[in-house]
Amino acid sequence: MSRGNELPRYSSSREHASGILVAALGSTFGVGLLQATGFLTDLFDTGGGGTLQVALASVALVFILLALYVAAIVTANTFGTIVAGRARSIALLRLVGASAHTLRRSVAREGLRVGAVGAAIGAVAGLAISHTALRIGIATGTLPDVAYRAIDPLIVLPVAMVVLTTWLASHVGSRAVLGVSPLQATGAAEEPAPGDENRHVVRLVFAILLVAGGTGMLALGILLGLVSPAGIIVAFFGGIASFSGVVLGARWILPATLRLVGRLFGRSSPVTLAAANAVRYPERSTRTTVGLVIGVTLVTTFAVAMTSYESFLFSEYPDSAGDPSLTITIAVLGGLIGFSAIIAAVGMVNNLSLSVLQRTRELGLLRALGFTSPQVRRMILAESAQMTIAAAGLGVLLGIGYGWAGAQALLGSLAGATLVLPLVPWPLVAMLIVGTAALAWIASIAPSRRATSVSPLTALAAT
Amino acid sequence: MHTPASDSSPIARLETVSKYFGIGSTTVPALDRVSLGIRRGEFTAIMGPSGSGKSTLMHIMAGLDSPTEGRAWLGDTDITNLGDTELTLLRRRRIGFVFQSFNLVPTLDVRGNVLLPFQLDGRAPTPDESAWIDLLLTSLGLRDRLGHRPHQLSGGQQQRVAIARALGTRPDLVFADEPTGNLDSRTGREVLALLATAAREYGQSIAMVTHDPIAASSADRVIFLADGRIVDDRARSSAEDISRFMLSMERAA
Numbered sequence A: 001m002s003r004g005n006e007l008p009r010y011s012s013s014r015e016h017a018s019g020i021l022v023a024a025l026g027s028t029f030g031v032g033l034l035q036a037t038g039f040l041t042d043l044f045d046t047g048g049g050g051t052l053q054v055a056l057a058s059v060a061l062v063f064i065l066l067a068l069y070v071a072a073i074v075t076a077n078t079f080g081t082i083v084a085g086r087a088r089s090i091a092l093l094r095l096v097g098a099s100a101h102t103l104r105r106s107v108a109r110e111g112l113r114v115g116a117v118g119a120a121i122g123a124v125a126g127l128a129i130s131h132t133a134l135r136i137g138i139a140t141g142t143l144p145d146v147a148y149r150a151i152d153p154l155i156v157l158p159v160a161m162v163v164l165t166t167w168l169a170s171h172v173g174s175r176a177v178l179g180v181s182p183l184q185a186t187g188a189a190e191e192p193a194p195g196d197e198n199r200h201v202v203r204l205v206f207a208i209l210l211v212a213g214g215t216g217m218l219a220l221g222i223l224l225g226l227v228s229p230a231g232i233i234v235a236f237f238g239g240i241a242s243f244s245g246v247v248l249g250a251r252w253i254l255p256a257t258l259r260l261v262g263r264l265f266g267r268s269s270p271v272t273l274a275a276a277n278a279v280r281y282p283e284r285s286t287r288t289t290v291g292l293v294i295g296v297t298l299v300t301t302f303a304v305a306m307t308s309y310e311s312f313l314f315s316e317y318p319d320s321a322g323d324p325s326l327t328i329t330i331a332v333l334g335g336l337i338g339f340s341a342i343i344a345a346v347g348m349v350n351n352l353s354l355s356v357l358q359r360t361r362e363l364g365l366l367r368a369l370g371f372t373s374p375q376v377r378r379m380i381l382a383e384s385a386q387m388t389i390a391a392a393g394l395g396v397l398l399g400i401g402y403g404w405a406g407a408q409a410l411l412g413s414l415a416g417a418t419l420v421l422p423l424v425p426w427p428l429v430a431m432l433i434v435g436t437a438a439l440a441w442i443a444s445i446a447p448s449r450r451a452t453s454v455s456p457l458t459a460l461a462a463t
Numbered sequence B: 001m002h003t004p005a006s007d008s009s010p011i012a013r014l015e016t017v018s019k020y021f022g023i024g025s026t027t028v029p030a031l032d033r034v035s036l037g038i039r040r041g042e043f044t045a046i047m048g049p050s051g052s053g054k055s056t057l058m059h060i061m062a063g064l065d066s067p068t069e070g071r072a073w074l075g076d077t078d079i080t081n082l083g084d085t086e087l088t089l090l091r092r093r094r095i096g097f098v099f100q101s102f103n104l105v106p107t108l109d110v111r112g113n114v115l116l117p118f119q120l121d122g123r124a125p126t127p128d129e130s131a132w133i134d135l136l137l138t139s140l141g142l143r144d145r146l147g148h149r150p151h152q153l154s155g156g157q158q159q160r161v162a163i164a165r166a167l168g169t170r171p172d173l174v175f176a177d178e179p180t181g182n183l184d185s186r187t188g189r190e191v192l193a194l195l196a197t198a199a200r201e202y203g204q205s206i207a208m209v210t211h212d213p214i215a216a217s218s219a220d221r222v223i224f225l226a227d228g229r230i231v232d233d234r235a236r237s238s239a240e241d242i243s244r245f246m247l248s249m250e251r252a253a
């Protein structure tokens, strides 16, 4: 057995690596995209007074906002996980007299630093990538060698937004600090405080109202869509409202989904324990999975809507089949949306790793009581698979629903006022299955290695 | 589960075991050539000042740590050089643990924690074992707590759950490292009385680290450690005798 003397500690750099990475990805994406629109303007907009750039940048901003929205959710949840892991030290500080609000502010300040560092890294990366791509384009003759701008001033926009959203997200995520009671420093049971049940009830009511109202609006949008493409506007807001309800109510929806998925895995002891872990802490599993649900929902919604749109075009205008510009447009838009899913995946991996690492003591106890290393590894893999499958599965289902509703509301009147079945983009589903499996596996690597390299004694002594 | 060895052979044994921590000039000898046999069916108390090596001794006997020098046996099994998996299976099937704190898996309720060793082994308790566990849960006063999770239990109740788990598989040997260290003295005595009863009435072999002379007075045998060596090994003694000896050790130090 290994007997490393190293105590399992999570320095704040390890804790914040994920937050910085997510912020950097968001900023790279934003800066790269705006640089690209700048280059395109230099290429095509010869003396057009900048209208082309305004149009391009506006489209780019939609995707940047989507990516940053996902990044913010992921970051808020990561900070929630970090605070949960620090509950004991926070309780100790509270015990000796620190005020909850001071502690929360200090966590949010960490968020500001994470955002600033990530945004700066992303700005450099985005500039580097955009110029490298430009050089390659020119060198291969794909792009003409005209005078391109070096740095588009608009890139301050995503950089500033990343700093702000990360700060805001860390503030929201650190709300859990307020729920830590000084008593937790003395308790032997590691359990987050049950929290304010009243607030939960209010939240549940809001979630139900949003889902119900939003679904109603979606239905209305679909009906309107049968007579006019403007139905999409009603459906759009219905979609936003109902999805916000799903996100708000995630702590009720996801555990139920996890329970369902957990049944698929059989009843061996690693699996049963993994299922218990996933289900018994609704807050923890929700934090880990909700970002991925959002990412997968976005991608699927887009893909289903596009597939329906394409097939509608082909049936109405058979000439358009195989039109390369349509294919390219869809691929580019898909890639832009896909970036949000990548951010969600990164967040999921880090969140899951963190939350397993925080359970070092529990894993030490299991090892002391007779859990073999392979069993621990299987437990962690089962847990991460269960979470990933539940999140991706829920995302796909929601995405198919939203994508279909969107396509129906937009095209229903044009297609002769009929309802059509949702078109499922099977290549995307296949990609999601592979991606989900890879994600589950990747997310389990670091915690598995940690859990099996530390001796049970060292793990039990961890705080 | 019993090894085929005769009843007079020790259930666990150390032979000139030394344990060093750290490397080079910072080396600390936690155990210094300790030889010891824990007798079958006995309740053995291990005492000594803080840092004297009690936990280290127990960890090595339980296969949680390995000696730097010397050999360790559990029954007839030489566990000195066993691999991680064999040691894990041995802990699972032949040893029970009660730690000072953090004994229970927070996600599992009382029943889940007590049945954990069976679950780890991928089997259900036999009817005979189930009856034994029922008896344990009843006598430990946990009957109406089965669905509770650790954070819903008091410290004493949590330790009783850990005892039920440790005794549930009827292991060869139960190790308890200051099982009452986190409890008030009355609750602590209750918990210890339960361990003593298990040893007396069911012939369960138990080795327990404690600082409490009254607790140690209910043991069949008391072993004193100081600076990694066994300095005394006596049969059942009164709390007064044990206190007196501890005081004399402190004066000598």
Ligand SMILES: Nc1ncnc2c1ncn2[C@@H]1O[C@H](COP(=O)(O)OP(=O)(O)OP(=O)(O)O)[C@@H](O)[C@H]1O
Pocket: A005, B021, B022, B028, B029, B030, B048, B049, B050, B051, B052, B053, B054, B055, B056, B057
């Ligand atoms: N992992 C370790 N690394 C370095 N030194 C250690 C380690 N574990 C124990 N020691 C040292 O070995 C010696 C014996 O420690 P041990 O924990 O066995 O004492 P103990 O008798 O159980 O004390 P206590 O009553 O305080 O629990 C001490 O000097 C301790 O500092």
Ligand SMILES: [Mg+2]
Pocket: B054, B055, B056, B177
């Ligand atoms: Mg000790």
